[in-house]
Amino acid sequence: MKQSLTRRAMLGALGTAVAATAGCQSPGTGSDSGSDTGEQPESADAVAQSDSVYTNVYQEVADAVVSIRVYAEDSRGGQGSGFLIDDEHIVTNEHVVAGGDEYYVRFTDTGWRTASVVGADVYSDLAVLRIGATPDVTPLSFVETEPTVGTEVVAIGNPFGLSGSVSAGIVSGVDRTLQSANNFSIADAVQTDAPVNPGNSGGPLVTLEGDVVGVINSGGGDNVAFAISAPLTQRVVPSLIQTGDYDHPYMGVGLRSVSPRVAEANNLDPGSGVYITRVVSDGPAAGVLQGSDGETTISGTAIPTGGDVVRQMDDTPTPTRQALGSFLALETSPGETVDVLVERDGAQETVELTLGTRPEP
Template identity: 55%
Template sequence: MGSEQLTRRRLLAAATGVAAGVAGCNTPRSGTSESGNVSNPAATELLNTTPESQSVYTDVYRRTIDSVVLIRVYADSRGRVGEGSGFVYDDRYIVTNEHVVTDTRGAVLEPGSIFDEIRVQFTGGQWRAAEVVGTDAYSDLAVLDVQSVPDSATPLSLIGGEVAIGQPVIAIGNPLGYTGSMTTGAVSGVDRSLPARNNFRIPDAIQTDAPVNPGNSGGPLVTLDGEVAGVINSGGGDNIGFAISAALMKRVVPSLIETGDYEHSFMGVSLTSVTPSIAEAEGLSDADGVYIDDVRPEGPASGVLQGSTGDTTIDGVRVPTGGDVIVSMGGQPVQSQEVLSTYLALVTSPGDTIPVEVIRDGRRTTVQLTLGERPEPYA
């Protein structure tokens, strides 16, 4: 099992809810060119107008902006087809979103294909060609290799601990093509989950009310210490934006640099959080835990965990019955599907064997589950 251990607080917080995001990089604006940036007199938005707050936000912006880049992507048959943001991670490596550098929906290329040409622009106006080192659709992260990074573009540090709800944050990037933009806000939610390929979810995501628009994708969400709290993924509506957590980034990015991909743990089951109706059908005292609706044949959980064997009707609604209810994994309590997903993502790796405590036919029992690897995202 991985050496990282989730805190009980993180696992409990993950049960608070699920929020979906709309992902996509910005399409080119008319009138923009590679020889110059889009003029934006109000690029830096300061939501708190006191001089003291302006000084803090301006200082963070000045310390981090040179490490944030504009990313433009091209298809041989169409020319420039999109743009997004990224930031310097280590030496010549830049982190961004997978959906910025790949055609996730197959609009121009085959789904999941990397765009034919990728170029990045630094704040000094320098353009550089970039090569994709690795991508991971299940976390929406990608790493680019750029030669001759300007000296001023120093790597940004990742936050060492957890962000807190209410903590001030800054979103830096290139929304709608306006380069070098900054918006401010706070962490408005933690342990959210975002949609990923093949009905999987990206766990441990950060919700913010800092304005996020197309083109911000891949840029950093930073704290007032100038540390990266997350990688901006999407904007879901007014005052709702999402970022992939630094904790998940720490797991995925080193593997992308080293091997070009990342292996996610896989149980091979269909899950749902226990509802009051499921709890009633299974004779549970509380609506806690994760119910196994189905077990994939020949998957890691086949012969180890049990899916639904029937159903009943409660208040006119069909409710599955007979499946295992997971109440803990690796000794960590599991109150919901979000908790389980966060545990798998931040603690485990394929090949790990973990104890899984379940309620089966009204009795508690512990089984040993050896995790597999998720299927290819674009297979």
């Protein structure tokens, strides 16, 4: 079920549903069967309670969600959404604030307030704004565990500048990978079918309990949208507040999944790990991991051969690029040394890799 309603429309729809139900004949009324199950029809209050789940989460969360306006001297600027995480900081997307000179935020039913950017990270598409004074609203909290597929969620923000709008859906997928700057990627993203449009960027995707699942990043098409996950946001944002930036761990390799064709060309089991296509000559993996040193052609397609296959990092299996990316993003930091289990020339061995810092974009 998907809905896209403003606060007034939601409350109006709820009232209509209650009134209509209260005026309907109960299932057993007028029956000549003579049976009596002893069950009573639902009261209007019960129906209102069951129908108000989205109203409840909206009323709990909406006051902490802001509209953001960005102005720049050499462009028209832009707009987006964000949400309060403490007494003075607002989380949003990096692409919402990028290139701006002036920043303004507006809470529900209040005027515009000036804001400043305290930190931004293009690789995670996250940014933090600071405001001098906040209204009396409760900051939002993040979920404590990863949501499961099928979890009901609500996106709240300002699509097309329509402040205080809400749309509903479910978590359609987890551990997704999104494209980032310089051919890097954003790991551990959350996929949802809640409708997301321009202006939603930076707003919260929340559970029906009002906890943030992720920071809305983009809409990928009909019934497909994505959010930067709560775990990644919670790693990046404190650093943005403290230092203004965030250092991502870096292997210095090119990766691809072990597809059926890669498996065939390299005598591997499909899905057996992550294939190293290349190693950056001056990167952390130089001299530690081996990239492809040849290729073969299968059905007219060139397939790399000879590279290492990463099967595990420390104690975490890496059957896919998504799994490897999530491990790096959520479990490691630059300067740490990890044990990498690789398959090389038909045999397995463990090598030590000291991670570097991802280059500046």
